[in-house]
Amino acid sequence: MRVILTRQPAQAGQIEAGLEQLGYRIGFLPLTDFQLPGDLVQLDEMVSGLHEGAWDRVLFTSPNTIRALVARGWEPANTELHTNIAVTGPGTARVLYYYGATITPWMPTDDASADGILNQFPSGPGRLALPQGKAAGAAMTQGLTERGWDVTHVVAYHTVDYPAAADRALLPAQNGVLTPANLTADDVVVLTAPSAARRWAETVGNVAALIAIGQPTRRAAEHHHIALAATAPSPDAHGIAQVLKRL
Structure with a gap:
């Protein structure tokens, strides 16, 4: 199982580190930018x-x-x-x-x-x-x-939709990010923000499951008629891992 977070490597923090410590492979699929x-x-x-x-x-x-x-x-x-x-x-x-x-x-x-x-x-x-x-x-x-x-x-x-204008972008451009075409049927995608849910609704992708990171993202997913496997009980590695263990 590969866990895909819908943000950029430059935004990685305790969630990614915690999931990696638990043995999950991590990928980044940025859907929005700033x-x-x-x-x-x-x-x-x-x-x-x-x-x-x-x-x-x-x-x-x-x-x-x-x-x-x-x-x-x-x-x-x-x-x-x-x-x-x-x-x-x-x-x-x-x-x-x-x-x-x-x-x-x-x-x-x-x-x-x-x-x-x-x-x-x-x-x-x-x-x-x-x-x-x-x-x-x-x-x-x-x-x-x-x-x-x-x-x-x-x-x-x-x-804004990824990628941002180069002369106004807040995050540095980085290699190794995924595109929707790189997803596989075994991937689990974590929607990390309401804006990511909106963009996912415009993306055609066949994945194993979709998880919302919190209630605002869950509400956005429901608004856009996205079928979620679950919503993490807490917006951290522990909460996401709880959901992953049940999939």
Whole structure:
């Protein structure tokens, strides 16, 4: 059995490492990619503000928000001296450390869903920076505002079909990625995001099973009439392995 994750090798982390330690062969089938917005004015203004201490807190809801800001010159080690940094999980924290942060950021202790984050996030008042992907919607901004924060929201990146425009891509091009034509009937594909589910619905592929990594991805798969074998009980190697053992 080969386990295929619908993202790029540059996004690999504890999920891939954990599955490999359990003896599974891993492959990467990137269906979506990420690129900077065409208009960079607001993003550049946020970089300047983060360096100048314009906000009391900044919340990163995905690793790509960090990559987008770094691409425009942001230095995490500068910001953490005067601003409390928050992330939504260890994967985002790992990218934050990679780019120079040294102080442990705030993150939710268990539930990393939007509701879980908002239930645990400190209450305002205060000024909060919230860079997000274009597809994120307004739920986090609204929830944080209701918790007393003065939120500055900026679109940091766009999710696009793979591959992104070379001059705006957030992730480096890498060799060894698969295409739908490389899939076999023995492969198990893990849909790693709602956007991947949308793209999979446009892909013709005969595989052994499809797994959703979490409930938002499950809902997207159902919306696009994708037949799932299961949804991982937790969005990590352990949760995916639980499903794989039952296949």
